[in-house]
Amino acid sequence: MTTGITAAAAWATHEVTNQPPPHVPYDAAADPALLEGLHREGAGWHEADLRRLGQLAGGAEAQRWAEEADTNPPVLRPVDRYGHRIDEVDFHPSWHELVRVAVAEGCAGAAWADDRPGAHVARFATFMVWGHTEAGHACPMSMTYAAVPALRHQPELAAVYEPLLASRVYDPGLRVPTTKRGILAGMGMTEKQGGSDVRTNSTTATPTGEPGVYALRGHKWFTSAPMCDVFLVLAQAPGGLSCFLVPRVLPDGSRNTFRITRLKDKLGNRSNASSEPEFDGTLAWLVGPEGRGVKTIIEMVSCTRLDCVGGSAALMRKALVEAGHHARHRSAFGSLLIDAPLMRNVLADLAVESEAATTLGMRLAGAADRANRGDADELAFRRIATAIGKYWVTKRAPAFAAEALECLGGNGYVEESGMPRLYREAPLNSVWEGAGNVNALDVLRALAREPESGQALMSELARAHGADRRLDAAVDRLAADLAGIAADPDRAQGQARRLVERMALTLQGSLLVRYAPAAVADAFCASRLAGDGGFAFGTLPANVDVGAILQRALPEGC
Structure with a gap:
């Protein structure tokens, strides 16, 4: 039996009206308060680049990256197909595109290598404009930026890692940090029992006998972006709570012990992997004096x-x-x-x-x-x-x-x-x-x-x-x-x-x-x-x- 109604006509009940058009492209830098502040705080020289980035951030491609990174959250791979422990996290390609642009535009550590007055203002404005995409990828940018002044408490480590943290090249994948064109830094501060009260941390740091090198044993409760190359970690050394640099890959090319128990199931910020790592004989380099971690x-x-x-x-x-x-x-x-x-x-x-x-x-x-x-x-x-x-x-x-x-x-x-x-x-x-x-x-x-x-x-x-x-x-x-x-x-x-x-x-x-x-x-x-x-x-x-x-x-x- 036929009704005489075609498939197309069955859906033709109304015309779509009074709906706004898609809001792409738009200029994410078209903010008078931001641009005026850029000049007032000494970084007016950055306006042309900021406006260029604003067009990219508000464009269809970057907004698609943002949506795809959010709707395709990272996946933990604790072991490879053969059962070998690898503790890697896979991110959607759009996450990598967002990070690539962020690093290239200076959202990570590049400001520390820029001697121009206003360099940190320019970086902050860039961070805000690129923030019109997806916020999750901003976490490793912020941590990489913040790691530099901490590392400077140990000049010999800063001499090795700061140029890589300040790079504008995103070079993903777990390899020896010094063999890469640029690296990202994460942080592992809080533990289950203390949260912000880091003085209750129970992770221990035992001297190995090699000057400045310790073996960590314990856990962290929130460590975001676990595929970063190096991490700043707080642990209890013999002299008290201290700060350490933990690389995912050791100088000889072997994997440092960084066992990821799970990824957090979070309310938001889903494109960013927040993990619970465990350390067991994990090698770490002291940053600053023992007992002066905070x-x-x-x-x-x-x-x-x-x-x-x-x-x-x-x-x-x-x-x-x-x-x-x-x-x-x-x-x-x-x-x-x-x-x-x-x-x-x-x-x-x-x-x-x-x-x-x-x-x-x-x-x-x-x-x-x-x-x-x-x-x-x-x-x-x-x-x-x-x-x-x-x-x-x-x-x-x-x-x-x-x-x-x-x-x-x-x-x-x-x-x-x-x-x-x-x-x-x-x-x-x-x-x-x-x-x-x-x-x-x-x-x-x-x-x-x-x-x-x-x-x-x-x-x-x-x-x-x-x-x-x-x-x-x-x-x-x-x-x-x-x-x-x-x-x-x-x-x-x-x-x-x-x-x-x-x-x-x-x-x-x-x-x-x-x-x-x-x-x-x-x-x-x-x-x-x-x-x-x-x-x-x-x-x-x-x-x-x-x-x-x-x-x-x-x-x-x-």
Whole structure:
């Protein structure tokens, strides 16, 4: 029996309308706050390369790599076909493409080999723009970047490995590191029983008799990117907790013992393999003096925390441009979403948050660059401000991602939109390199042990004095809080988050008042400092110039 309806006609029930076009290609570097910060912090010479990378990051090919790397997670191969232990991890080809570009563009250790002022600012901006692809591959980039200052505590090791860590060539595969054109570094710090409390680590390091060489025995709980060439690892030596360099392949070409128990099944960051390795007679080279492991890695932590700020700021920017693209092309109740007053308020509020995060991140990158060149004032500022920024910007990212997702309605809840991937990724940077409590308490530690860092913060805030009465009032409140802490330090721990939040908002406000257009600075001060805003995004006060904010944040082409 036939109905007379063709197969094609059976599906022709409606015409698809009122759906936005695909958001590729777009310019991932078309962010005024980022570009202005690039020039302000001394790396304007990098703009042409950054704009070129922005076109690549927002292009169809790179966005396809990002999706494929996320949907095809790495696979652990503990043994080969014959049963020999190999402990290798296979990544999708798109992961390798993302890493290849990241290394070539200087996202790994290249800044350490660049003598130009602003080199670390340029690297940070590159890290943010390429962050519009897939965040998982950024982990080995960040660890490789951060490994260099730690290795410099052992000059003979740095002489061998730093040129390879600073290479712009991605050379994958497990081989003797010194035979490769470039290498990547990972880290193995935390263990099951301690997490961030690394002083409870139980992994032991026994001297072998060869100077500087030890045998490790124990485990690590989170070691990302296990196919890196070398790892910085904390272990208990006879003299106390110490830092060690562990190569996957030894100088004679044999495999070092690096048994991978399993890969973590994570909420997000799925393209990156996070592993649980075990050491048993694993050879390691001492980095820095015995018993000074935490001190050896402290600069490394500053670098990775800076990248946490950059990664979250990049995620915010990516989420904002996706929400803006949808709103420009989707109609509801008789008008485009971008013209609806309440949606405009939501997008403008998100834009203000994104600019505040980016501006703070660029200021921190500038401080890092100048501190690396011997500026003591910038070193003191970096010490406290990086912990403040890491705490606050990473805390804002999950709420930001959720609101941006909601701008797409039900479409945003569907994997094909890309928004769920951003939402799953958003909490990561708040957890990694010390969760919120760890960073808040680290700020207190800096105030107590390095009072020059608190003075540097207040000096930074003073540069905006008199420009906005709401900011001046916030600075006064913060000064009173700091005085209260000094008078009653035992009470401070329970209030640490409240204090650091106030520090972050006041610092962001001061930067926006000095550097952002009046509309952005006014909206921030009104809603974040004066309290004329609600808990959710989209609660900017009525007198804010929403149009000017949106025109700046969402230029055509992004």
